[in-house]
Structures are given as structure tokens and as C-alpha cells.
Amino acid sequence: xxxxxxxxxxxxxxxxxxxxxxxxxxxxxxxxxxxxxxxxxxxxxxxxxxxxxxxxxxxxxxxxxxxxxxxxxxxxxxxxxxxxxxxxxxxxxxxxxxxxxxxxxxxxxxxxxxxxxxxxxxxxxxxxxxxxxxxxxxxxxxxxxxxxxxxxxxxxxxxxxxxxxxxxxxxxxxxxxxxxxxxxxxxxxxxxxxxxxxxxxxxxxxxxxxxxxxxxxxxxxxxxxxxxxxxxxxxxxxxxxxxxxxxxxxxxxxxxxxxxxxxxxxxxxxxxxxxxxxxxxxxxxxxxxxxxxxxxxxxxxxxxxxxxxxxxxxxxxxxxxxxxxxxxxxxxxxxxxxxxxxxxxxxxxxxxxxxxxxxxxxxxxxxxxxxxxxxxxxxxxxxxxxxxxxxxxxxxxxxxxxxxxxxxxxxxxxxxxxxxxxxxxxxxxxxxxxxxxxxxx
Amino acid sequence: xxxxxxxxxxxxxxxxxxxxxxxxxxxxxxxxxxxxxxxxxxxxxxxxxxxxxxxxxxxxxxxxxxxxxxxxxxxxxxxxxxxxxxxxxxxxxxxxxxxxxxxxxxxxxxxxxxxxxxxxxxxxxxxxxxxxxxxxxxxxxxxxxxxxxxxxxxxxxxxxxxxxxxxxxxxxxxxxxxxxxxxxxxxxxxxxxxxxxxxxxxxxxxxxxxxxxxxxxxxxxxxxxxxxxxxxxxxxxxxxxxxxxxxxxxxxxxxxxxxxxxxxxxxxxxxxxxxxxxxxxxxxxxxxxxxxxxxxxxxxxxxxxxxxxxxxxxxxxxxxxxxxxxxxxxxxxxxxxxxxxxxxxxxxxxxxxxxxxxxxxxxxxxxxxxxxxxxxxxxxxxxxxxxxxxxxxxxxxxxxxxxxxxxxxxxxxxxxxxxxxxxxxxxxxxxxxxxxxxxxx
Numbered sequence: 001x002x003x004x005x006x007x008x009x010x011x012x013x014x015x016x017x018x019x020x021x022x023x024x025x026x027x028x029x030x031x032x033x034x035x036x037x038x039x040x041x042x043x044x045x046x047x048x049x050x051x052x053x054x055x056x057x058x059x060x061x062x063x064x065x066x067x068x069x070x071x072x073x074x075x076x077x078x079x080x081x082x083x084x085x086x087x088x089x090x091x092x093x094x095x096x097x098x099x100x101x102x103x104x105x106x107x108x109x110x111x112x113x114x115x116x117x118x119x120x121x122x123x124x125x126x127x128x129x130x131x132x133x134x135x136x137x138x139x140x141x142x143x144x145x146x147x148x149x150x151x152x153x154x155x156x157x158x159x160x161x162x163x164x165x166x167x168x169x170x171x172x173x174x175x176x177x178x179x180x181x182x183x184x185x186x187x188x189x190x191x192x193x194x195x196x197x198x199x200x201x202x203x204x205x206x207x208x209x210x211x212x213x214x215x216x217x218x219x220x221x222x223x224x225x226x227x228x229x230x231x232x233x234x235x236x237x238x239x240x241x242x243x244x245x246x247x248x249x250x251x252x253x254x255x256x257x258x259x260x261x262x263x264x265x266x267x268x269x270x271x272x273x274x275x276x277x278x279x280x281x282x283x284x285x286x287x288x289x290x291x292x293x294x295x296x297x298x299x300x301x302x303x304x305x306x307x308x309x310x311x312x313x314x315x316x317x318x319x320x321x322x323x324x325x326x327x328x329x330x331x332x333x334x335x336x337x338x339x340x341x342x343x344x345x346x347x348x349x350x351x352x353x354x355x356x357x358x359x360x361x362x363x364x365x366x367x368x369x370x371x372x373x374x375x376x377x378x379x380x381x382x383x384x385x386x387x388x389x390x391x392x393x394x395x396x397x398x399x400x401x402x403x404x405x406x407x408x409x410x411x412x413x414x415x416x417x418x419x420x421x422x423x424x425x426x427x428x429x430x431x432x433x434x435x436x437x438x439x440x441x
Numbered sequence: 442x443x444x445x446x447x448x449x450x451x452x453x454x455x456x457x458x459x460x461x462x463x464x465x466x467x468x469x470x471x472x473x474x475x476x477x478x479x480x481x482x483x484x485x486x487x488x489x490x491x492x493x494x495x496x497x498x499x500x501x502x503x504x505x506x507x508x509x510x511x512x513x514x515x516x517x518x519x520x521x522x523x524x525x526x527x528x529x530x531x532x533x534x535x536x537x538x539x540x541x542x543x544x545x546x547x548x549x550x551x552x553x554x555x556x557x558x559x560x561x562x563x564x565x566x567x568x569x570x571x572x573x574x575x576x577x578x579x580x581x582x583x584x585x586x587x588x589x590x591x592x593x594x595x596x597x598x599x600x601x602x603x604x605x606x607x608x609x610x611x612x613x614x615x616x617x618x619x620x621x622x623x624x625x626x627x628x629x630x631x632x633x634x635x636x637x638x639x640x641x642x643x644x645x646x647x648x649x650x651x652x653x654x655x656x657x658x659x660x661x662x663x664x665x666x667x668x669x670x671x672x673x674x675x676x677x678x679x680x681x682x683x684x685x686x687x688x689x690x691x692x693x694x695x696x697x698x699x700x701x702x703x704x705x706x707x708x709x710x711x712x713x714x715x716x717x718x719x720x721x722x723x724x725x726x727x728x729x730x731x732x733x734x735x736x737x738x739x740x741x742x743x744x745x746x747x748x749x750x751x752x753x754x755x756x757x758x759x760x761x762x763x764x765x766x767x768x769x770x771x772x773x774x775x776x777x778x779x780x781x782x783x784x785x786x787x788x789x790x791x792x793x794x795x796x797x798x799x800x801x802x803x804x805x806x807x808x809x810x811x812x813x814x815x816x817x818x819x820x821x822x823x824x825x826x827x828x829x830x831x832x833x834x835x836x837x838x839x840x841x842x843x844x845x846x847x848x849x850x851x852x853x854x855x856x857x858x859x860x861x862x863x864x865x866x867x868x869x870x871x872x873x874x875x876x877x878x879x880x881x882x
Contacts, residue, residue, distance in 0.1 A: 021589055021732045028591050031656055031780035032772070129586070135733035137586025145570070145578025148462055148753030150469050215472055274739060277718060284737075291462045292576035292740060292750040296725075298715060299736035309733040312589030320769050327443075328765045331473070339472035 002035035004319040007073035007098075008042040009064045009089055010080035011050050014103055014130070015042070017308030018077065019054065029312070035319050037312070043067040068093045075318050077311060078102040087111050094118045094126070099322050101314040103130035103307055105204035112211070112218035116332040123326055127314035132205045133158050133283045135306030136299040137313065142212045142287065143334040149289025151213040153253040155267075155440055156285035157278050158205045160301045161189045161196035162228050162248040164281040166266075170236050170245070171279075176229060188281045198227035199248065199264040206250030208333075210262045213287075214254055214343065215335035219262070222345035226265035235358060235433055238404050242384055244268040244356070245276040246435065259346040268356050268406075268437035275440065286440055294440070349413040354383070354437045359403040359422065360390060360430035367427045371403060374425075378418035381408035400429060406437065443476035445760040448514035448539075449483040450505045450530055451521035452491050455544055455571070456483070458749030459518065460495060470753070476760050478753070484508040509534045516759050518752060519543040528552050535559045535567070540763050542755040544571035544748055546645035553652070553659035557773040564767055568755035573646045574599050574724045576747030577740040578754065583653045583728065584775040590730025592654040594694040596708075596881055597726035598719050599646040601742045602630045602637035603669050603689040605722040607707075611677050611686070612720075617670060629722045639668035640689065640705040647691030649774075651703050654728075655695055655784065656776035660703070663786035667706035676799060676874055679845050683825060685709040685797070686717040687876065700787040709797050709847075709878035716881065727881055735881070790854040792877075795824070799874040800844040800863065801831060808868050812844060815866075819859035822849035841870060847878065 008015050022029070022037060030036055043064045044050035050060045061067050068076055068089065076093035078086055078100060086107045091114075093100050100119070102108070108115065108128055119126045129139045133156065142151070157163050161183055168179040180197065183189035195201045207220040228248050239246050246266050253261040269276040274296055278284040283301030288294050300306035321329050331337065361367050368387070375382060384406040407415075415434070423432055449456050463470070463478060471477055484505040485491035491501045502508050509517055509530065517534035519527055519541060527548045532555075534541050541560070543549070549556065549569055560567045570580045574597065583592070598604050602624055609620035621638065624630035636642045648661040669689050680687050687707050694702040710717040715737055719725040724742030729735050741747035762770050772778065802808050809828070816823060825847040848856075856875070864873055 017732070025589060025591050025731070028656075029589065031776050032588055034768070034777045034780075136736055137582050140581060140586045141578050144758070145581045145754055146750065147473050147757050148466060148470065148750045150466050215469075274715060274718060277715060289750065290466070291458070291746040291753075293744075293747060295577055295738070295740035297736070297738060300734050305732040306734060309587065309589045309730065312732075313586055316588050317585070320771070324765050324769045327475070328761050328769060330761070335472050336475045339475075 002319070004035060004037050004315065005040045005072050005074045006037060006077055006315060007067040007070060007075070008039055008077045008079065009067060010078070011042050011044040011053055012079065013304045014307045014311065015079045016053060017304030018311050021305055021308045021312060029316065033316050033319060037315050037319060040072045041067045041070055064089050065092065068096055068098060073098060074322070075099045075101060075315060077315070078104060081106070083107050083110060090115055091118055094122050094124055097122060097124060099125040099318045101127045101311055101318065103128070103311060105131040105201070105208060109204035109207040109218055109220040112208070116337070119332065120337050125318050125322060125329060126332055127317055129314050130307045130310035132208055133285060133297070134299070134301040134303065135309045136283060136285065136297045136301065137310065138285050138297050139212065141297060142209065143330050146287060146289050146292060146295070149291045151254070152288045152290060153251065154209050154213055154285060154287050155249050155251045155275070155438060156206070156209070157247055157275065157283050158250045158285065158301060159196055159202040159248060160281035160283055161193060162202070163278065163283070164188045166228060166247060167279045169231070169233055170240070173233060175233060176231060197229050199225040202248060202250045203264045206252055206262060206264055209250070210252040210260055212334040213252060214260055215340050216260060216343045217340060219345045222262060224263040224265070224348035228266055231266055232433070235356070235435060238358065238386065238388070238402070239268050239356060240271070242386065242404070242406060243271050244437065245271050247276065249438070251438065255346060258350065259344040261351050262345045263348060263351060266435050268435055270439060273440055349416065351412045352409055353412070354409045355407045355415060356435040356437050357405040357407065358433040359428055361401055361403050362427040362429060363399055363401045364427060368403070370425060370427070371422060374418055374421045375407065378414045380410045380414060380418055383408050443760070445476060445478050445756065446481045446513050446515045447478060447518055447756060448508040448511060448516070449480055449518045449520065450508060451519065452483050452485040452494055453520065454745045455748045455752065456520045457494060458745030459752050462746055462749045462753060470757065474757050474760060478756050478760060481513045482508045482511055505530050506533065509537055509539060514539060515763070516540045516542060516756060518756070519545060522547065524548050524551055531556055532559055535563050535565055538563060538565060540566040540759045542568045542752055542759065544569070544752060546572040546642070546649060550645035550648040550659055550661040553649070553774070557778070560773065561778050566759050566763060566770060567773055568758055570755050571748045571751035573649055574726060574738070575740070575742040575744065576750045577724060577726065577738050577742065578751065579726050579738050580653065582738060583650065584771050587728060587730050587733060587736070590732045592695070593729045593731060594692065595650050595654055595726060595728050596690050596692045596716070596879060597647070597650070598688055598716065598724050599691045599726065599742060600637055600643040600689060601722035601724055602634060603643070604719065604724070605629045607669060607688060608720045610672070610674055611681070614674060616674065617672060638670050640666040643689060643691045644705045647693055647703060647705055650691070651693040651701055653775040654693060655701055656781055657701060657784045658781060660786045663703060665704040665706070665789035669707055672707055673874070676797070676876060679799065679827065679829070679843070680709050680797060681712070683827065683845070683847060684712050685878065686712050688717065690879070692879065696787060696793070699791065700785040702792050703786045704789060704792060707876050709876055711880060714881055790857065792853045793850055794853070795850045795878045796848045796856060797876040797878050798846040798848065800869055801871040802842055802844050803868040803870060804840055804842040805868060809844070811866060811868070812863060815859055815862045816848065819855045821851045821855060821859055823847070824849050
């Protein structure tokens with residue numbers, strides 16, 4: 001029986017998951033693949049801790065270089081995260097002719113071009129199903145399952161921490177800060193939650209999906225990224241009244257003749273959409289293909305065994321294809337390296353979307369007329385409008401009112417001009433809230 | 442550039458979709474795969490009609506044998522449906538050393554064992570992504586994406602016609618017959634909708650998924666199949682009151698040490714579950730794997746271009762791997778042919794599930810006590826109970842009442858015994874309605 005010998009760099013949550021799933025399901029995986037996947041070596045700085053986690057048959061080393069260079073390692077699994085050290089190890093593994101499996105979205109979104117070129121030159125595989133949406137096999141769906149389609153757009157809840165926080169804010173009316181503390185207490189958010197909360201993590205994944213969907217280079221530095229820390233419960237409630245829900249979405253969209261949109265931000269979605277009903281720390285991704293229409297993929301985006309599920313699926317692909325002609329492998333980013341097109345990621349000012357606006361205004365005659373006149377001058381159509389008593393204001397409530405507007409689609413540049421004018425109106429009493437909105441039809 | 446030459450048997454809705462998608466996206470597919478997929482030959486009895494649908498470069502023949510034997514056909518795509526002729530053509534193509542792509546669930550669910558054995562012996566591929574849930578890449582997800590998992594169960598809305606009918610019955614309160622007529626008018630149901638409505642089509646797909654998930658032979662003849670034509674609007678409403686929705690589900694479940702459940706029937710689902718909110722003619726499948734937990738896959742289960750999307754994805758897999766070592770291919774039914782285990786499909790009497798029961802009873806003192814005593818004797822726990830005025834009864838309404846019971850899990854054999862006793866009670870005035878219920882947690 002063919003044996004694939006694996007070296008694991010990093011033995012944290014995911015590494016431990018890979019171990020336990022491989023041990024538990026070795027027999028099932030053998031029945032499927034006809035081969036045995038065997039972890040021969042792990043590297044972790046704390047040798048004692050590592051030894052307590054693995055059985056005696058596995059070699060434990062402190063130095064990843066030793067693992068990479070070991071003759072009994074055919075595939076290197078990189079699970080340490082972060083960019084600098086991970087980049088060095090992955091490039092070194094490739095140079096040594098080892099196949100690589102990684103769950104590292106930050107690494108691939110920033111150094112993907114370099115890494116995939118090196119792997120191409122060396123003829124090795126770099127697989128990364130676990131880097132996007134954890135256990136959901138979305139990379140395989142995009143690269144293979146939907147390969148007949150011209151993909152038009154993808155919109156995904158691809159960060160579980162923020163979806164958990166938003167679910168709590170909506171369902172229990174707690175503030176962002178309280179929901180974040182609870183997420184930390186339950187292990188859904190890290191001690192330093194910055195990259196989750198500010199959208200960076202979602203943007204890494206969206207960047208990878210943009211490359212796979214459209215055949216363009218990974219361009220993380222061009223992504224527009226906006227997190228959820230500024231969201232107020234009030235806007236979640238108003239959105240709900242209008243039949244919408246607010247989710248942090250990663251969105252990539254093909255804009256024929258112009259470029260590609262790549263953006264992460266809080267987004268209003270119609271509550272009737274399946275993805276709007278994804279609660280808690282779960283992930284879900286909607287893909288629109290020109291032939292298949294909308295398809296959706298849902299599951300755990302993180303966690304020890306869910307992520308391990310994706311890592312092991314990659315190991316099986318490597319086991320199956322590593323000895324084959326490279327022509328028989330699916331290209332790293334779905335498109336043949338020679339066919340990647342240098343399409344630009346559009347600046348956010350060129351994005352086209354619809355908007356939710358909330359204006360805290362003085363309750364005076366003529367306010368509505370002035371506001372709608374400015375929108376009309378900028379060519380921005382109004383789809384729905386709510387005028388509500390501003391209940392959260394202390395003191396003289398009657399003097400203030402909330403004007404909530406859902407606009408039709410507009411170019412963000414035009415919206416920015418209108419917002420500047422609106423904000424300058426003396427009757428507008430507070431910074432205007434602007435949240436983008438997508439129908440996903 | 443490598444060219445894969447395709448022969449298409451059958452040029453109906455799906456065949457036309459394959460044509461138009463391949464034509465429209467030829468360039469995109471080439472950028473992804475580095476090869477060209479070219480339809481060289483089509484067969485259809487009505488030659489004139491076929492010629493009007495394809496351009497001059499494609500050869501049109503009336504006899505599929507001519508297509509199969511043609512030296513300019515590397516892959517045969519079977520799209521005629523049905524079993525007898527399709528079986529003959531597929532086996533002949535295999536014998537001729539041609540790879541096969543098919544959307545034919547009936548064929549594979551009934552003759553899969555013979556067909557895959559023949560293909561294995563001849564070393565050719567038989568791909569069938571389009572046979573389960575149309576455009577949703579669920580076969581790939583099960584065979585490859587979730588390969589690390591021991592799959593515990595799958596539950597799917599895998600027939601769009603019946604889901605459309607149930608959605609209409611619920612949302613608009615129309616009867617089954619009216620909803621069916623509307624489905625036919627809109628093209629969601631065929632002129633003869635028997636195999637959709639009675640669950641046969643869903644059972645074909647569930648049978649294929651059971652083999653892929655558990656590594657067992659296809660055993661369609663052992664499937665339990667129950668359709669939706671007996672469903673009353675009243676029960677949809679009562680279910681709703683209890684927080685449930687009724688869907689026609691295909692369910693396969695591993696029952697450690699006993700066998701496998703393979704059943705299709707109307708099923709109560711918690712309304713909070715994502716799959717309970719899948720409306721209209723759409724499909725969705727929930728897969729529970731021991732590592733990944735629940736994942737869900739949603740999309741169009743039928744239609745010209747959605748099904749074509751899956752057929753072409755298979756063609757790309759064939760293009761990529763047809764010249765490779767067979768060891769590099771994923772096994773037809775996910776498990777190595779030698780590792781398939783002859784696990785039996787359990788008779789429905791051995792299924793374990795929970796139940797919705799509706800008893801139309803005389804409004805007398807002591808009825809409730811008698812009913813619950815019988816359930817208790819059979820070891821069946823009651824989870825929820827509603828007693829309602831039977832509003833749909835003409836005449837003396839006050840004399841009748843509906844007793845709606847949600848039970849805990851029980852073996853169907855025990856439930857059958859209890860139902861026989863309940864039905865024999867003089868106070869039970871009409872046939873008891875029994876609908877199975879799943880929590881899908």
C-alpha cells in the first residue's frame with residue numbers, strides 16, 4: 001500500500017485536529033484512497049508539549065528546517081500561521097521538492113504570487129482548502145465543481161468571530177463590546193481579535209477567492225476592508241424593520257471592462273436570503289455562476305477538526321496526484337499560470353452597490369425635501385425611506401428624528417459626493433451612517 | 442492544445458445547455474484547464490431538429506451506436522435518461538474504451554454495480570455529478586472535499602418539483618393538486634410527474650449518496666420511498682405552529698453495527714434549520730461528517746444550464762485525468778472497489794426517528810389518557826402535544842378534535858405497533874396521520 005509521509009509544522013489546535021482525525025479515520029480514508037497517510041514528523045518549539053500530544057512513532061523536532069529536510073517527509077503541512085516564518089518554511093519546502101499543504105490565508109493572500117510561481121517551477125503541489133472557510137470545501141467547488149461557469153460574483157460570511165458577534169447583537173440586543181467579550185469567553189474570538197473584527201481575516205480569504213474565481217493575481221493590498229466595530233445596535237434594528245439583516249461579507253465581483261471589486265464590509269442583505277439566516281460562528285458562501293446560478297456552501301469556518309477535515313482532504317489530493325503528470329493537477333489558483341490576467345482591483349470609489357443611510361436630523365419642516373434633493377442631484381434613487389423618532393436620544397427627543405434611506409444602486413464615488421453635501425446640511429446633527437447593501441439575486 | 446472530443450447522446454434540455462455553456466465559456470474553460478472540450482458528434486432521433494440546434498461543424502447521427510463507435514469521440518455523454526436504452530449505450534461505450542459522463546440517476550441507482558464494474562475492468566471513467574442535485578457539486582464534495590470524514594448521515598431536498606409544491610402549499614395555502622398543476626404550468630413538473638411526486642427520483646439520488654458516503658453497493662430496491670401526494674395542508678399548518686416545516690427529504694444514515702438507513706419521505710424539520718428555509722424548486726443537502734460537523738450545499742437541482750454546469754465539470758475531470766494512471770482518479774463511488782462492504786440497507790421497520798402524529802378524535806373525557814398510555818406502553822416518549830379544535834370538519838365541529846403529538850425517537854417497528862393499537866380505539870375517528878421528524882443537529 002502506498003504511504004504518504006507527512007511532516008507537520010506547528011502542533012496547535014488545527015495540528016492536534018489533523019492528528020486525531022487521521023488516527024480515528026485512518027481505516028475509512030484507506031478504504032477511499034487505497035493509501036495510508038502517515039505523520040512521521042512534527043515540529044514545535046516546546047518539545048515536551050509536542051511529545052505529550054503524539055505517540056512514540058512520530059519524530060518530534062524543534063527546528064522546522066530539520067523536518068523539511070527529512071528524507072521521510074514527502075509533504076509539509078504548514079500550520080503555524082503568520083507571514084514571515086511561514087513564508088520561509090513554505091519556500092524552503094518547495095525548494096526541497098516537497099509538496100505543501102497550508103491553512104495560512106494571510107500568507108497566500110500576501111505572498112501567493114511568489115509561492116505559487118516557486119511551486120510551479122519546482123513541479124510541486126501547494127494545496128490550501130483550509131485557508132478559506134475552514135471545513136467547507138469551497139476551494140474545490142470553485143476550482144473544479146463550478147469550472148464550467150463564468151463566475152460573476154461571490155459573497156461570503158467568511159469570518160466566524162464577527163458573525164457570532166453580529167448574531168448576538170441582533171438576537172440579544174447586546175452591544176458590540178459585550179458581544180465581543182462573550183465571543184472571547186467562548187473561544188470564538190482570540191485574545192487579540194483585531195484581524196477578525198477589522199475585516200483583515202475576511203479580506204485575506206476574499207482575496208484568494210477573487211484570484212480563483214476570475215483568474216487574476218492575488219492583490220490583497222488592493223482590497224477594501226472595513227470591520228464591524230463601528231456598528232450600532234440601532235442600525236441592526238432599523239435594517240430588520242426594513243426586511244434586512246447586517247452581515248460582514250467578503251464580496252468579489254467581476255465588472256466587465258472595468259476590473260474586479262474586492263471588498264469586505266458590513267452589508268445589508270434581504271432577510272429572506274438563506275445566507276442572511278446563517279447564525280453564530282458559522283460560515284457560508286454564495287457563488288453566482290453564469291450557468292449554475294446561485295449556489296451556497298455552509299459549514300464551520302474554523303475549529304480544530306473542521307479545519308483538519310480540509311487539511312486532510314488536501315493531503316489525499318496530494319497523495320493521489322503527487323506522482324502524476326503536473327498536467328493532471330488542477331492549477332493552484334484554478335487558472336493555468338500562463339492564463340492569469342492582470343486585471344485590476346477597482347478602488348472602492350468605483351464600486352457599484354446600493355446603500356443604507358441613517359441621518360440623525362432636526363425635526364423641522366423641509367428636511368426631507370433637502371435630503372432627497374441632494375440624492376437626486378447625484379443621480380441616486382431612493383428605494384425605501386423610514387422616518388423614525390430617535391428613541392435613543394436623551395433630553396429633548398422631539399427635536400431629533402432618524403431618517404433611514406435605502407438607495408438604489410449607485411457608484412460609490414457619487415455617493416461620497418452626496419454624503420459630503422448631506423453632512424454639511426445644518427439640519428444633519430450627527431455623522432451619517434452609511435452601510436452598503438446587496439440583494440444577491 | 443489538448444482537445445477532448447465529446448459525443449452527446451440526446452439533445453434535449455440538458456444537451457442544449459451543454460452546447461450553449463460550452464460555446465459561451467469555451468475561452469474561460471480553456472484558461473482554467475489548458476485544454477479544449479469539443480463536441481464532435483451528437484445523436485438524436487429527429488435529425489432535422491438536432492441539426493437546427495448545432496452548428497455545421499458538429500456531426501449529427503440518428504443511431505447512438507454510430508456515435509459511440511466513432512473514432513472522433515473520446516468521451517460519451519449520455520443524456521437520454523431512462524434505464525434500458527441508456528444502459529445499453531453506456532455499457533457499449535465502456536466496452537469501446539470510451540469514458541462516460543451521465544446525468545442519469547435512475548440508471549446508476551439500479552444498474553450502477555454492473556456499470557462501474559465494467560468501467561473498472563476497462564479502465565475508463567464514469568462521471569455523474571449531474572445525477573445528484575443538478576448543478577450543486579455535491580458528488581465532488583462527498584467524494585473528495587469531505588474525504589477525511591466518517592460520514593454519519595446525509596439529508597437532502599433533492600427533488601425540486603416536490604419542494605416547489607410543498608412551498609406553494611405552505612406559503613399560499615393551496616392544495617397539493619393545485620400546486621402540482623401550477624408546477625406543471627411553470628415547467629417545474631413534467632406532464633407525468635409520478636416519479637417526482639412519489640419520491641422515486643429522490644430515492645435514486647439518495648441511493649447514490651448512500652453508496653458514496655458509506656462505501657456500500659447501490660441498493661435502490663431496498664430504499665424506503667414515500668411521496669407527498671397524501672400530505673394535507675392542515676398538517677403543514679400544525680407543523681408550523683410547533684416550529685417545524687415539512688420537506689420531502691432523502692435521508693441516509695449509518696447505524697453502527699446494524700446497517701444503513703435509506704429512506705425518502707415527507708419530514709418535519711425545525712424551522713430554524715437553514716435547510717427548512719429552502720424554498721421553491723431549489724435543492725439543498727446537509728452532510729454530517731464526524732470531523733467537519735454539518736455542512737450544507739444549496740443550488741439548482743435541475744434546469745438546462747445548471748445541469749450542464751455539472752456535466753461540463755465532469756468533462757473537465759475526464760479531460761484532466763483520462764490519460765492518467767487510474768490510481769490517480771477518484772473511485773467511482775468514492776471507495777476503492779475492493780473496499781466496498783456489503784452492508785445491508787435496513788428495512789423501514791428498523792429505522793429510528795421521531796414522529797409527528799395527528800389523531801382525529803372524539804372530544805371526550807379520557808381520550809388523552811388512553812392515547813398517551815398506549816404510547817407509553819410502547820416505550821415512545823412524547824415531546825410535545827397540541828389539542829386543537831378540528832376546524833376543517835363540517836357539521837358538528839364540537840364533537841371532534843385534533844390531537845397532534847411530537848414523539849421522541851423510537852424504532853419504527855414499535856411505532857407501528859402503537860399506531861395499530863391507537864387506530865383501533867373507538868374514539869379515533871379517522872386514519873391517523875404519521876409523518877417522520879428529524880432534528881438534523
